[in-house]
Amino acid sequence: MFELLRKYRTLFLLALLFFVALSFYSFQLRRRDTTNAGERQVLGLLFPMQQGVSRGSSFLGSLFGGSADAEEFLAAENRRLRAELIGQEELRRENERLKGLLAFRDQAAVPTVAARVIGVDATNWFQTVTIDKGSSDGVSEGAVVVNDQGAVGRVVRNASRSSRVLLITDASSAVATLVERTRSRGICQGTGAGLILDYVALPEDVVVGDVIVTSGLGGIFPKGLPVGVVVSVVRGGFSMFQTIQVAPAVDFARLEEVLVLSGAGSPP
């Protein structure tokens, strides 16, 4: 027996490693809505670097983003004035966004925490963002994240000073919704870049331009948050349901500030 183990030592170790990896994955699937200590450590380690990079890149963006041509850019005095102007423009835009968020916060009946996006998902396969607020700011797993445009997602992982938000456009996201005009119910599922409204029966009246809002069913998102607008409806074939494409209400490519509804949502 020992001879056999010694002879196939590498194979045995690899099989063991694979088994451990699969067991770990399987174990974590049952605890998918909680953050473990290792994750907290890595998120905590990355947080200051991500925050620093985020601040640095927004500063660089405001400095160089709007320069019209190279000659003006090379003139030192012009550059200083231009940078100042662009900085002010950036502040004005940020002010507008924050005003929108404040207006939304006044409407929301639950306590909210304002947060800034400091990182995006490391791959193209999933849609998550990292925000600069964590458990020490009152953000918990399952908390709903919104901005002044509508539903953004929910917190799936959190460390003490940062959290990760699963966007509603992620393929594993599903939001209980209804068509605002006709009150027809359906489930909005993420497709990476957009959304698909599923389980809307063929006789239901849905047309392009209809606004989709959260229905409040499912116990995660509060009722009435804008989710998106219908961009195409296909009826036909042998399906019992319509195929409805929805453009998200939130511009996820330019997501910078968000509100975490700390009183809404809870880990299922």
Place this chain on the structure above:
Amino acid sequence: MTRCLSLLALALLCLLLQTAVLPAFLPAALKPELLLLLTVYLMLIEDFVRGGMLAWSFGWLLDVTSGAFLGLHAVVYLTIFLLGRWAILSLNGESRFLLLVMVAAVSFVQPLLLLFFGFFADLGGMWLVVLQHLVFQAGTNVLCAALLLLLVTHLHRRYPGRLRLPGIIHLKSAHGS
């Protein structure tokens, strides 16, 4: 041990680049998977067991910053490493072209493995995302790998003897088939 720690530190740096630095300067869809390239590099320099453990660790680190299923990328990266390490035994790892082919192959295999192992996690319409991004992502990874190889060979030429990267010291276009 030092090499393992260096590789883990490099993996953290790759994560920082992937999540915060590159997205600030590149279009949203352009996300080179530097950790995947690092895993391909692992295939050149590490044995099955140590490399397997490192690849699993890389995947675990990626899980912390990508998706919502801890352990998914870890299993995928481990599988990729084992398959790739086995394949590289019969290939010439010192050929730049073959290395790029390897990156392309791994870039195609990774999302398929994500779909396979993600089946247990109910990933919903993940296959749609994979179909949309598969070719583009593979192209991005290969382009990034080619640029990194160019940089490494340039640095080798510029600082002969000072820069020693195990596994790709002799990597020149003249080598291999």
